[in-house]
Amino acid sequence: MDATTVSILQEQRFSRSARWTLALIVAALVFALASFLIGPADYAPRELLMGLFTGKGAAGVIAQEIRLPRAALALIVGAALGGSGAALQGLFANPLAEPGVTGVTACAGLGAVVAMYFGLVALHPLTLPVFAIAGALIAAAILYALSKSGAGAVALVLAGVAIGSFATALTALALSLARNPYAMSEMVLWMMGSLKDRTLNDLSYALPLVACGLGLLATTGRGLDALTLGEEAARSLGIAVGSLRGRVVLGVALATGAATAAAGAVSFVGLMVPHLLRPLFGYQPSRLLVPSMIGGAAMVAGADVALRLITPDGQLLLGVITAMLGAPFFLWLILKLRRQP
Amino acid sequence: MSVRFDQVSVSFGRRAALNRVSASLMAGSVTGIVGPNGAGKTTLLRAALGLQPLSHGHVDVLGKALADWPREALARAMAYLPQGGEARWPMPVEDVVLLGRLPYRGFGPPDLKDRLAAADALARCEAPHFARRRMDELSAGERARVLFARALATGAAVLFADEPAAYLDPSHQLRLMDLLREEARRGTAVAVTLHDLSLAARHCDRVLVLEQGALAADGPPAEAFADATLARVFKIAREPDSLQLGAFRRL
Numbered sequence: 105m106d107a108t109t110v111s112i113l114q115e116q117r118f119s120r121s122a123r124w125t126l127a128l129i130v131a132a133l134v135f136a137l138a139s140f141l142i143g144p145a146d147y148a149p150r151e152l153l154m155g156l157f158t159g160k161g162a163a164g165v166i167a168q169e170i171r172l173p174r175a176a177l178a179l180i181v182g183a184a185l186g187g188s189g190a191a192l193q194g195l196f197a198n199p200l201a202e203p204g205v206t207g208v209t210a211c212a213g214l215g216a217v218v219a220m221y222f223g224l225v226a227l228h229p230l231t232l233p234v235f236a237i238a239g240a241l242i243a244a245a246i247l248y249a250l251s252k253s254g255a256g257a258v259a260l261v262l263a264g265v266a267i268g269s270f271a272t273a274l275t276a277l278a279l280s281l282a283r284n285p286y287a288m289s290e291m292v293l294w295m296m297g298s299l300k301d302r303t304l305n306d307l308s309y310a311l312p313l314v315a316c317g318l319g320l321l322a323t324t325g326r327g328l329d330a331l332t333l334g335e336e337a338a339r340s341l342g343i344a345v346g347s348l349r350g351r352v353v354l355g356v357a358l359a360t361g362a363a364t365a366a367a368g369a370v371s372f373v374g375l376m377v378p379h380l381l382r383p384l385f386g387y388q389p390s391r392l393l394v395p396s397m398i399g400g401a402a403m404v405a406g407a408d409v410a411l412r413l414i415t416p417d418g419q420l421l422l423g424v425i426t427a428m429l430g431a432p433f434f435l436w437l438i439l440k441l442r443r444q445p
Numbered sequence: 446m447s448v449r450f451d452q453v454s455v456s457f458g459r460r461a462a463l464n465r466v467s468a469s470l471m472a473g474s475v476t477g478i479v480g481p482n483g484a485g486k487t488t489l490l491r492a493a494l495g496l497q498p499l500s501h502g503h504v505d506v507l508g509k510a511l512a513d514w515p516r517e518a519l520a521r522a523m524a525y526l527p528q529g530g531e532a533r534w535p536m537p538v539e540d541v542v543l544l545g546r547l548p549y550r551g552f553g554p555p556d557l558k559d560r561l562a563a564a565d566a567l568a569r570c571e572a573p574h575f576a577r578r579r580m581d582e583l584s585a586g587e588r589a590r591v592l593f594a595r596a597l598a599t600g601a602a603v604l605f606a607d608e609p610a611a612y613l614d615p616s617h618q619l620r621l622m623d624l625l626r627e628e629a630r631r632g633t634a635v636a637v638t639l640h641d642l643s644l645a646a647r648h649c650d651r652v653l654v655l656e657q658g659a660l661a662a663d664g665p666p667a668e669a670f671a672d673a674t675l676a677r678v679f680k681i682a683r684e685p686d687s688l689q690l691g692a693f694r695r696l
Contacts, residue, residue: 197533323552330547332534333595336527340494341599342520342548387534387579 121391124384128398132179135405140167140175142412173302177310177366178408179401181299182373184314184363185209186400187393188356189374191321194328194389195352196251199379199437200261203360204371204430207267208243212357212364213294214271214278215239221282233309237361243267244353296423297370299408310366317358318397320351325390328352332389370423372430373400379437447472447603447634448493452502455488455658462488464658465502470603470634475625477649477666478638481679484655486638487528490605493636494525507602520548524601528608528638530592535581538591542567545598566598567591569624585612593621597628604628606637610644622648642679642693646670654678 140156141149147163155164156172185203192201192208203209219225219235250263272295279291293300327348330338339345363370377399378392385391407425414420448470455463463485470476470493478486491497493504495511504511507522514522524545532541545566546559555563567573570590580588589612596604606625610618622644629635629650639645645652645666652669654662656678662669675681676696684692 326547326550326552330544332532332536333541333544333592334527334530334533336491336496337525337530339496340520340523340525340527341544342517344516386540387536388540389534 121385121395124381125395125398128395128402132182132398132402132405135402135409136175136179138409139178139405139412140171142409143171144416144418169304170301173304173307174299174408175405176307177299177302178405180307180310180314181363181367181370182401182404183318183397184359184400185370185373186377186403187318187321187374187397188360189400190378190389190392190396191324191328191352191356192374193378194324194331194392195349196247196260197332198260199441200258200375200434202372202375203240203356204268204369204373205261205375205434206243206247206264207269207271208240208247208264208356208360209364209369209371210268210271210275210295211239211243212236212361213239213369214275215361216365216368217275217278217294221278229305230309233313233362233365236365237313237357239271240361240364241353241357243271244357248349248353293421294368296421297364297368297426298421298423299367300418300421302366306366310362313362314359317355317360317362320355320358322393324348324351324355325393328389328393368423370404370426372426372434373403375437376426376430376433377403379433446470446505447507448636449505450489450493450502451505453489453492453499453504454501455485455492455497456500461658463492466655466658466660467502468653468660468663470636471651472602472634473629473632474650475622475629475635475637475648477645477652478636478655479640479642479645479652480655480661483657484678485658486655487607488658489653489655490525490607490636490638493603494523494605495519517548521599522601523603523605524596524599526593526596526604526606526609529611531588532580532592535579538567538572538575538578538580538583539563541580541591542594542598545595548599562600563594563598566594569597569627570594571620586614586617589613590617593624597624601633603634604636606635608638608640610639610641618644642670642675 141152145166147166151163152167152171155161155167158164159168189202192206193199215235215238216232219231224231246267247260247263251260255263275294276291327343330341330343335345378396381392381395381399385395407422411420411422411425446469450466450468452465452467453463454461454465466489478489480486488497492499506514542563543555543559546555546562549559564573567576570593572590572594575583575587575591583591593609596606610621613621625635625637626648649666651664652666653660654669654674661678662674672683680696681693682696684694
């Protein structure tokens with residue numbers, strides 16, 4: 105292979121990835137716009153868009169305080185979950201790793217519920233995301249410790265099931281102890297995830313925290329690539345593996361924790377997105393990180409549009425859609441893994 | 446002198462994995478590291494790479510103490526092929542080999558120089574036709590060649606390979622030893638752990654024999670594989686009436 109061939113191949117691949125990235129961005133923006141325009145209050149797109157910029161009248165209030173937070177949070181939550189999924193799969197070299205399956209979102213939900221229903225949010229509004237991030241951090245740290253002690257792909261998922269069930273049980277306990285008359289219905293909201301009734305306040309903490317988390321994850325691509333050769337080889341290639349693991353765990357906790365504080369426990373996005381993108385971007389973890397963030401944003405915004413088209417009254421929850429798609433996908437993946445030698 | 450071990454000891458708990466080993470690896474030569482299972486061969490390589498904390502002694506790499514090397518510069522100076530390595534995702538072969546260029550790259554994509562180095566390494570391993578194939582489409586022996594090409598692509602001054610011959614058929618084992626020789630001719634210090642004593646005897650310039658963490662012999666193969674050493678360390682003897690080099694019997 106001479107220099108010209110090499111550079112031609114290089115350019116071809118680059119432009120292919122660039123084209124698909126652009127397509128994902130367009131899809132995410134189109135879904136977010138649709139999510140902004142569709143809703144129970146029947147306003148024309150023009151009125152809503154005018155309202156978004158002027159803030160005047162009922163359309164302005166709805167556009168700025170209901171539709172904008174919802175559409176923006178769909179993108180942010182999706183990006184957080186998609187990016188976290190890609191990073192966890194790279195770190196654990198495990199195609200089944202994902203914030204939902206590994207119990208990270210359930211623990212983040214537990215943290216959020218504790219902060220919200222025991223009056224801690226009244227002390228400071230940031231306690232909600234901080235508790236959710238702390239919950240996510242605990243789950244991610246347990247998983248990390250397990251993987252370091254040699255747990256395989258399936259053992260890690262089983263541990264995630266245990267962590268998730270435990271966190272869900274504690275969430276139910278916390279909601280019961282809080283003597284909230286709406287405990288049951290709110291529990292469902294937290295456990296399935298929803299973008300209903302989100303406010304600008306939710307957006308104001310979710311955006312910077314998720315951005316920090318994803319920024320941290322974006323620095324891990326090179327190290328995760330080296331890790332595909334195993335830890336010893338990665339270290340011999342000059343990668344500080346301990347710092348790499350720390351950045352992934354912290355980045356996932358920040359992104360998933362903040363996203364869960366805003367929208368509850370939305371599952372399977374981080375599982376599906378990297379898998380759907382691998383045929384387009386390749387298997388190398390660094391090539392998947394940013395596309396998975398954009399793809400996750402497109403998927404959650406798309407799911408939000410779909411659920412409002414299916415039930416315009418807002419009865420269907422976001423997590424129901426993602427789980428309906430994700431659970432069969434998960435089973436298919438397990439079957440596929442079993443067939444591999 | 447490329448790598449110098451000075452009184453190097455490593456312990457795992459109470460067990461001494463290496464016990465005051467002093468030896469040198471020379472530029473331009475192939476050094477075989479042999480010994481029974483658990484003799485400390487891999488530990489010696491890991492100690493040289495800075496992957497294994499020492500309990501005593503020190504290691505110099507290219508005239509500088511190991512601890513004084515910045516991480517990235519050390520990664521450019523020494524390449525390591527771990528035992529039984531695998532690529533964990535079914536990546537294209539070309540991308541796996543390019544990982545050997547990571548110490549030269551920042552966060553950007555590989556440049557033309559990296560791609561040429563990778564293509565050259567693949568060609569030297571007689572695997573250029575694999576370049577576009579995925580790792581899961583190759584046989585175990587083919588994957589081993591690709592991973593070896595990954596280590597060559599770094600173009601380091603010191604190359605460590607831990608049991609690289611383990612998954613190769615006899616023809617590719619010989620090809621591998623030729624490759625190590627070619628790499629040494631370029632001025633690289635090559636150190637390779639081997640279980641096959643006849644491969645070590647025929648293809649290494651020097652052999653280090655390890656026995657329970659201590660250096661039992663160090664010299665040219667004819668010297669290092671003296672009958673007394675073979676009997677004591679490996680509990681084997683040369684077949685007296687065999688013309689075959691490397692025919693042994695158990696004692």
